[in-house]
């Protein structure tokens with residue numbers, strides 16, 4: 001399971017939990033403007049926007065999970081098992097493989113409006129990276145520095161591009177159903193509710209937080225969608241960078257997964273391998289891993305963005321303690 005959330009304070013942020021039972025050797029990456037993205041069905045992208053993100057690398061090729069580009073457009077791929085369909089080659093379209101989709105969009109679009117325009121020409125073609133790395137059944141969230149957010153799903157009846165008014169995406173079911181499900185929680189509130197149940201009966205508010213009674217806390221993708229949307233909608237925080245990034249991780253921690261609670265096969269557990277929080281305006285990736293709660297920051301603007309080589313940064317996987325004595 002994974003969850004992505006966009007939010008804003010003074011700047012605009014985009015966060016993502018990467019939840020899974022195994023790692024493909026994820027690393028942080030800065031990809032400069034002149035790195036040549038070879039494409040399977042289209043001419044290479046030899047000049048494009050720079051980006052910072054999280055990726056695995058196979059055959060010296062970055063296969064990006066989530067990233068933000070130098071114009072503040074962010075994108076992430078999340079599992080969409082059983083729903084994602086990729087299509088046969090279409091001569092009338094720009095055929096892009098699913099593993100090329102994130103760099104293809106972030107390399108060429110400044111914002112969601114440009115991405116929407118580009119999506120009208122894209123056919124996500126059913127070609128895997130290699131025999132060892134089959135097609136990943138993903139859907140994608142794309143969010144810009146004006147906080148416009150869309151979700152892209154390729155279903156049996158074609159590509160759907162949904163406006164995402166809550167700025168949240170998880171996994172199944174399809175996005176329209178996820179959004180509709182929020183209706184079931186429209187009565188939830190950060191405030192203590194009045195007794196409308198039966199005002200003639202004494203029903204005292206015996207606890208704080210009674211407005212959130214019924215907010216799901218389980219690990220299903222539909223519950224995580226509701227919880228992330230509620231927490232984001234009610235998030236209150238100072239607008240400076242430190243407070244905003246801290247708040248971003250607090251939002252993500254509301255739907256993080258502790259190892260042991262979701263067994264996906266005998267002895268294998270899904271857990272939050274990393275949480276990433278991007279400042280879209282400043283091109284900074286902040287991340288934490290399951291093993292290291294300290295926040296690591298990677299600022300793309302501190303790299304040479306005119307270079308032709310990407311730079312990889314191993315994820316920190318040892319806990320950093322602040323010893324008080």
Ligand SMILES: C[C@H](CCC(=O)NCCS(=O)(=O)O)[C@H]1CC[C@H]2[C@@H]3[C@H](O)C[C@@H]4C[C@H](O)CC[C@]4(C)[C@H]3C[C@H](O)[C@]12C
Nearest residue numbers: 001002019024063065077078079099133134135136171
């Ligand atoms: C499984 C990951 C998504 C995490 C997630 O959503 N988990 C929820 C599981 S569930 O719905 O609740 O069951 C996705 C995100 C990015 C994916 C990877 C990236 O797309 C890059 C390559 C793409 C290759 O085609 C397959 C390997 C791969 C390395 C992918 C493996 C896997 O599908 C990843 C790691």
